[in-house]
Amino acid sequence: DTGVSQDPRHKITKRGQNVTFRCDPISEHNRLYWYRQTLGQGPEFLTYFQNEAQLEKSRLLSDRFSAERPKGSFSTLEIQRTEQGDSAMYLCASSLVSFPRRPSYEQYFGPGTRLTVT
Amino acid sequence: GIQVEQSPPDLILQEGANSTLRCNFSDSVNNLQWFHQNPWGQLINLFYIPSGTKQNGRLSATTVATERYSLLYISSSQTTDSGVYFCAVDVGWWDTDKLIFGTGTRLQVFP
Numbered sequence: 590d591t592g593v594s595q596d597p598r599h600k601i602t603k604r605g606q607n608v609t610f611r612c613d614p615i616s617e618h619n620r621l622y623w624y625r626q627t628l629g630q631g632p633e634f635l636t637y638f639q640n641e642a643q644l645e646k647s648r649l650l651s652d653r654f655s656a657e658r659p660k661g662s663f664s665t666l667e668i669q670r671t672e673q674g675d676s677a678m679y680l681c682a683s684s685l686v687s688f689p690r691r692p693s694y695e696q697y698f699g700p701g702t703r704l705t706v707t
Numbered sequence: 708g709i710q711v712e713q714s715p716p717d718l719i720l721q722e723g724a725n726s727t728l729r730c731n732f733s734d735s736v737n738n739l740q741w742f743h744q745n746p747w748g749q750l751i752n753l754f755y756i757p758s759g760t761k762q763n764g765r766l767s768a769t770t771v772a773t774e775r776y777s778l779l780y781i782s783s784s785q786t787t788d789s790g791v792y793f794c795a796v797d798v799g800w801w802d803t804d805k806l807i808f809g810t811g812t813r814l815q816v817f818p
Contacts (some may be wrong), residue, residue: 593792612805620804626748630749630811631793632808634805647805678748695738695754695755696740696804696806698749698752700747700748700749701748
């Protein structure tokens, strides 16, 4: 089992460009989450998927952000028309949720994609 | 929303010392996890501990859910323990389990 992977690990882009990040969860995990972490802060929740369905989006996820998980496996996070305020570490996590559902499940994080917008 | 506060914000230790990190949360939680974020940004799972006590080597954790706090104990600290320690809680029920992270404790261990 290889854990959660993310690609790329680093991305430098100019303001106004579009960027896309990829996350591959732990293979048997059915739930996938995106978080964002700015310097000196803890990660903040952005959105999550149960299989291919996007079930919740944070208010932090503006219209310029879109996330997909088309086949219920890997996920992509796209940022359009990047702004300097988008510079952050973007973290992906996954968990295995079974039914009947227990209250909560352990989440495992990938290494993150560090975005710098110049 | 729920508030998650960690103390102390910064901790400087010499190798071999012991330490206790605290996490206070303002509402009932379904899940509590402790993470170590290494200098490269990777969040490493330490404990999944919504209640009770667990131990893993030099680390142990205790969560007293009724009093809304959790403690992380690090014994015989090593330089590799340096980094930021986060606790994170989940307050959701059936359809959400997003984690709310605390403010973090930055630990520096010197030889």
